Amino acid sequence: MGDVLVFAEHQGGHFPKTTLVAVNAGIELAKKRGGGRCIAAIVGEKIDAPAAELAKYGVSKVVALDDPKLAHYLADLYAQALTALAKGLGVEYILATATATGKDLMPRVAARLNAPMASEIVSIGDDGTLVRPMYAGNALATVEMDAPVKVVSVRATAFDSAKPGDSAAPVEKAAPELDSAGLKMQFVGFNEIKSDRPQLSEARIVVSGGRGLKSSENFKTVLEPLVDEMGAAMGASRAAVDAGFVPNDLQVGQTGKVVAPELYVAVGISGAIQHLAGMKDSKTIVAINKDEEAPIFNVADYGLVADLFKAVPEMVEALKKVKHS
Amino acid sequence: MKILASVKRVPDPATTIRILPDGSGIATDNVKWVINPFDEIAIEEALRIKEKQGGGEVVLMSIGQQTWQEQLRTGLAMGADRAILVRADQPLDSLAIARVMAKIAGDEKPDLVILGKQAIDDDSNQVGQMLAEMLGWPQATFASKVEIAGTKCTVVREVDGGLETIAFDLPAVITTDLRLNEPRYASLPGIMKARKKELKEIPVDSLGVDLAPKLKIKKLAAPPKREAGRKVGSVEELVSVLHSEAKVI
Numbered sequence: 001m002g003d004v005l006v007f008a009e010h011q012g013g014h015f016p017k018t019t020l021v022a023v024n025a026g027i028e029l030a031k032k033r034g035g036g037r038c039i040a041a042i043v044g045e046k047i048d049a050p051a052a053e054l055a056k057y058g059v060s061k062v063v064a065l066d067d068p069k070l071a072h073y074l075a076d077l078y079a080q081a082l083t084a085l086a087k088g089l090g091v092e093y094i095l096a097t098a099t100a101t102g103k104d105l106m107p108r109v110a111a112r113l114n115a116p117m118a119s120e121i122v123s124i125g126d127d128g129t130l131v132r133p134m135y136a137g138n139a140l141a142t143v144e145m146d147a148p149v150k151v152v153s154v155r156a157t158a159f160d161s162a163k164p165g166d167s168a169a170p171v172e173k174a175a176p177e178l179d180s181a182g183l184k185m186q187f188v189g190f191n192e193i194k195s196d197r198p199q200l201s202e203a204r205i206v207v208s209g210g211r212g213l214k215s216s217e218n219f220k221t222v223l224e225p226l227v228d229e230m231g232a233a234m235g236a237s238r239a240a241v242d243a244g245f246v247p248n249d250l251q252v253g254q255t256g257k258v259v260a261p262e263l264y265v266a267v268g269i270s271g272a273i274q275h276l277a278g279m280k281d282s283k284t285i286v287a288i289n290k291d292e293e294a295p296i297f298n299v300a301d302y303g304l305v306a307d308l309f310k311a312v313p314e315m316v317e318a319l320k321k322v323k324h325s
Numbered sequence: 326m327k328i329l330a331s332v333k334r335v336p337d338p339a340t341t342i343r344i345l346p347d348g349s350g351i352a353t354d355n356v357k358w359v360i361n362p363f364d365e366i367a368i369e370e371a372l373r374i375k376e377k378q379g380g381g382e383v384v385l386m387s388i389g390q391q392t393w394q395e396q397l398r399t400g401l402a403m404g405a406d407r408a409i410l411v412r413a414d415q416p417l418d419s420l421a422i423a424r425v426m427a428k429i430a431g432d433e434k435p436d437l438v439i440l441g442k443q444a445i446d447d448d449s450n451q452v453g454q455m456l457a458e459m460l461g462w463p464q465a466t467f468a469s470k471v472e473i474a475g476t477k478c479t480v481v482r483e484v485d486g487g488l489e490t491i492a493f494d495l496p497a498v499i500t501t502d503l504r505l506n507e508p509r510y511a512s513l514p515g516i517m518k519a520r521k522k523e524l525k526e527i528p529v530d531s532l533g534v535d536l537a538p539k540l541k542i543k544k545l546a547a548p549p550k551r552e553a554g555r556k557v558g559s560v561e562e563l564v565s566v567l568h569s570e571a572k573v574i
Binding site for chain 2: 074075076079099100101103104105106107108110111112114115116117118119120129133134135136137138139140141142143144145146147182184185186187188189190191192193199201205230238241242247248249254255257262263273274280283284285286292297298299300301302303304305306311314315318319322
């Protein structure tokens with residue numbers, strides 16, 4: 001019967017949906033592995049408030065590693081702090097969501113503990129076996145790990161978020177155990193791409209543009225009105241990002257972000273295997289493309305073969321009418 | 326400056342993946358094998374660093390079967406100086422692969438190890454990070470820009486919500502992201518020269534590394550197939566069905 005330690009990522013004291021997903025998955029894993037504890041770890045500086053908040057989400061306890069040295073995430077720094085905590089608690093599993101931070105950090109934690117790691121799991125079997133996607137999601141692999149300590153990262157779209165309850169678990173503050181000789185990385189800066197729109201990982205509706213938009217100007221004048229009329233997050237195919245139409249953090253796909261919103265609208269996207277890997281679990285998929293042979297139509301619930309430069313503005317107007325009816 | 330670049334042999338990304346009926350693996354009869362696209366980017370970056378520095382050595386490293394020589398020769402044809410093929414016929418998990426790479430790095434003493442961020446067959450995205458921890462080196466994953474000045478390295482990384490810049494002294498491990506560079510094609514003279522470049526084979530058992538897999542793949546299965554939808558005739562119809570049928574707006 002093993003305990004699970006969840007790395008609860010926070011952004012300036014706020015918990016994104018991706019963290020609440022990890023908490024939920026951690027609770028499920030602990031239950032299925034014999035009823036051990038699910039302990040949440042929050043790492044950073046001045047984190048009293050988020051630690052207290054996290055305690056309401058059904059975990060057994062929250063450990064806050066609170067120190068000015070931990071203000072900025074760095075792989076070697078956080079790996080040291082988290083593994084020392086994991087060892088001290090004697091947990092069997094360490095779990096995090098496969099965000100950019102989770103992907104960067106968790107394998108380092110695994111190696112530090114000589115633990116195997118299952119990346120981006122999408123389900124937890126009753127017997128503790130884990131399922132993860134391979135070959136751009138064209139195969140689901142059932143994996144087993146045989147080691148006293150195991151590391152898991154979860155795909156954010158595959159689990160529900162933990163819900164807050166009335167009772168609060170105890171919160172413990174701990175000083176991080178750090179070996180400064182092993183810390184060799186320096187945070188220089190973060191060029192944040194600010195947006196008023198919902199985040200791709202959290203939005204109920206995602207509207208993505210592909211190379212068919214032809215320019216970054218068209219993304220602004222043609223696609224963005226649709227995105228905003230629907231209150232959606234904006235995504236893009238790799239081709240659109242490579243062509244410089246939009247920044248990299250909008251890329252949806254096998255090696256970009258994986259999303260599964262209620263509605264995914266693909267505009268001017270042909271539907272390469274690698275793009276499908278990032279959105280084929282969306283509840284409803286709409287495709288607008290002037291090429292009726294485009295592979296995207298094979299996964300779309302509703303396909304419109306049309307010139308997007310006509311269809312998208314028409315759709316914006318039609319949606320305005322629905323709103324006002 | 327010595328750069329070690331990792332090369333994995335994978336099915337071409339455009340391959341239609343067919344899972345064997347017993348779930349033991351994928352059918353390989355229709356597979357075209359290529360260098361993992363992210364590793365190609367790694368080789369290219371290594372070559373650019375060497376060219377910018379006006380000297381140095383780019384060494385390729387693979388852990389796999391005899392057939393992987395093909396991909397190493399392609400890397401040599403791109404311009405790498407020599408290659409190491411650690412011969413392993415058994416399946417190895419990421420920990421074991423990182424351990425083998427750490428041993429090679431210990432012997433070769435490179436200033437930089439550069440790998441693709443993930444292999445497009447396994448999609449685990451672990452080896453680079455594990456290797457960095459085993460070597461006790463800094464790691465810069467998902468690199469979209471690399472700058473080296475002497476022993477100081479600055480890397481811009483593609484992360485959620487934007488671009489992060491970190492800095493560290495070499496030696497270090499870098500993993501590549503899509504937009505780091507566009508790999509060159511091997512030229513015909515390059516292909517000719519590659520035949521004479523050193524490709525050393527080392528049996529994996531001779532390295533004294535723990536290879537026993539701790540992560541095992543029990544079986545592969547196809548994901549649930551998405552039912553085909555339908556085409557709509559107009560924007561009006563589309564908005565209507567999204568509202569009344571799918572109930573998403």
